Amino acid sequence: MALYFALRGISLAVIGREIAHANPWWYALSVALATLTFPIRTMRWRIMLERSAGPVALRPVWQATAIGFMANNILPARGGELARAYVASRLVPVRFATALASLAVERVFDGLVLVMLLAAAIADPGFSSTATIGGRSVATIATWTGALFVAVLGVLFAVVHAPAGALALAGRALRKVLPARAADSLVGLARHFIVGLSILRAPRDFGLVVAWSLVLWLVNGVAFYTGFLAFHLQVPAFPGAPADAGAALPLTAALLLQGVVAIGVSIPSSPGFFGLFEYASRAGLGLYGVSAAAAVSFAVGIHLGWFVPITVIGLWTLARAHLSLGELRGGSGDVR
Secondary structure, X not given: OHHHHHHOOOXXXXXXXXXXXXXXXXXXXXXXXXXXXXXXXXXXXXXXXXXXXXXXXXXXXXXXXXXXXXXXXXXXXXXXXXXXXXXXXXXXXXXXXXXXXXXXXXXXXXXXXXXXXXXXXXXXXXXXXXXXXXXXXXXXXXXXXXXXXXXXXXXXHHHHHOHHHHHHHHHHHHHHHOOHHHHHHHHHHHHHHHHOOHHHHOHHHHHHHHHHHHHHHHHHHHHHHHHXXXXXXXXXXXXXXXXXXXXXXXXXXXXXXXXXXXXXXXXXXXXXXXXXXXXXXXXXXXXXXXXXXXXXXXXXXXXXXHHHHHHHHXXXXXXXXXXOHHHHHXXXXXXX
């Protein structure tokens, strides 16, 4: 459905022509930078896992990362998140629930950094304070999204610093609606989940994770920006001006677009987020006056370029780890 709305009114021939005319060097750099974010994610996740499981080798963490993001590209409803935790539980001395908790914290860090960069883009004097997406102010969307992530982080902090109380409360609530055995089993899983939040009790490692998160999303923002250059995206000068009379999109536009896209693809949807990525890009670039055809051509071209490397790497890594796609689909339910 989102893909339909993203492509509505745009000829596929136009999209193909725009992709064919993209600058190959800027395009290749954009793809390389986007792919670089996965090793950066690996470095960050390793710090988080080591707080829960002790020293961890880098290679299995990389394998779990590559396989998980590949799975996100070919499984629906963000199934790669569960697959990533499952592979970690197979390759790293960590339980599934603990690995899953570390990913939950990771997503909170991502959200807070993305909202911070989005706020910086909105603060740019050249950005309209009245800009809206879907009838809602961009500033309002950023504010409420940021507030949500702060609230989630606050809850996680409370749980990890008072685990006994949190588990007791969970146990009482679960026993009211479930048989005692099932409730006790879920409380046991919750205990392992809380272990995965250990990074929130370590100020030094917490700071390192924040730093890696900032590096990650700045690199990803530059990947968006080099994509702009590859597709010759510009802010129109004025109505009726020559096509080449506009100004290049600023770096802050890349930071804003990555925030809009990240919020858009956070909704569980089709494999690889096809449709949501393009629709969010069309809406985000439209704030800068970029035509729908140019915005969607950019989104389709960049999305495909970013999709292929990690999918191929992940499939190759999956084979090397002696795992299968079928095991990822069914095995992610293993919450030992």
